[in-house]
Amino acid sequence: MNNHISNQVRQAAKNLLSEKQTAYSFNPKLPIPQEGAIFKKEIGLPAIGEHDIFVQVQAVSVNPVDGKLRTVTNPKKVAVLGYDAFGKVLQVGKSVTRFHVGDLAYYAGTTARNGSNEQYQSVDERLAGHPAQKLTAAQSAAMPLTSLTAYEILVDHLGLDFQSKSAQGSKMLVINGAGGVGSILVQMAAYLGIEVSVTAHSEASINWLKQYPLDRIYDYHDLNENLADQKFDYIVFLYNPAPYWQTAIGHIKPYGRLVSIVGTETPLNMGPLKNIAAQFSWEYMFAKSDFNHDLLSQGQALDEVALLLDAGVLKSTLNQTFDHLSAGNLIQAYALLDSGKTQGKIVLTAPFQ
Secondary structure, X not given: OOHHHHHHHHHHHHHHOOOEEEXXXXXXXXXXXXXXXXXXXXXXXXXXXXXEEEEEEEEXXXXXXXXXXXXXXXXXXXXXXXXXXXXXXXXXXXXXOOOOOOOEEEEOOOOOOOOOOXXXXXXXXXXXXXXXXXXXXXXXXXXXXXXXXXXXXXXXXXXXXXXXOOOOOOEEEEEOOOXXXXXXXXXXXXXXXXXXXEEEOOHHXXXXXXXXXXXXXXXXXOHHHHHOOOOEEEEEEOOOOHHHHHHHHHHEEEEEEEEEOOOOOOOOOOHHHHOOOOEEEEOOOOHHHHXXXXXXXXXXXXXXXXXXXXXXXXXXXXXXXXXXXXXXXXXXXXXXXXXXXXXXXXXXXXXXX
């Protein structure tokens, strides 16, 4: 970006600092899709910390974490949801080195601060990546949270190198593979050379998954019988692991690894894993920002993902787009997500209304 345009952007940001912005808050006492569950309000602009980039939000995505926080969050602490965003950097904090005014950014951010359902957002630069140049704003906004979750499953929990064919010859089973995380995880796993099988719950999900490089797609009914004598190096739960736990125990290889991104109130019997030296772990993408742990790894991971998206190795998982951000459209998007019947990602694009 040339200096003339950069100065214009800086002046626009400076002018904004004394103004209010449009945001969409939530009423934790009202369920989706009841009117008023999401509502428009005017709030102040966020402060810009020394590691922050100040972003004009251009597109956001919805995620299951929004639904969880709608019912448990204290609105006085976090009043705005939204944990996927794409936008333009208008200002940078004094210690920022990875971004400059005028750059584009994409990120999931942190649940410790207001989310991206607002016109302007401050986010730690270490949590943000430089988006793919060949993707639209909506295609990019679909990617951060799910890409980070999938990346951390593969790298942090399974201990794999995120390089082409680095896990050639290994086998993975993904439980509930057609959602946002599954749609990018299966692509990443195939990039690493893993032979991937998934479960799906509907014909629409099966048809959605057929666009990806998969070995097998299983209906979730009678899964244990359908798997027969197959064994997997890795089993990933993108659904409550409890109903599938015994099946997983019977189909994990010795020294295999199991990972879940979904919690459960049902105790999981770890005993059978002991004698086959298998390991189980939980993945929660926001743990790093919650505990200030290795924040830069998330920004760097998003940079890697963007390069693969531009190279055509990975595809955006965008499935449905709402053409503007409004309370009504957010309620519709959350209702679709809460149905549990969606495939890929749902994105809402600016302008805010």
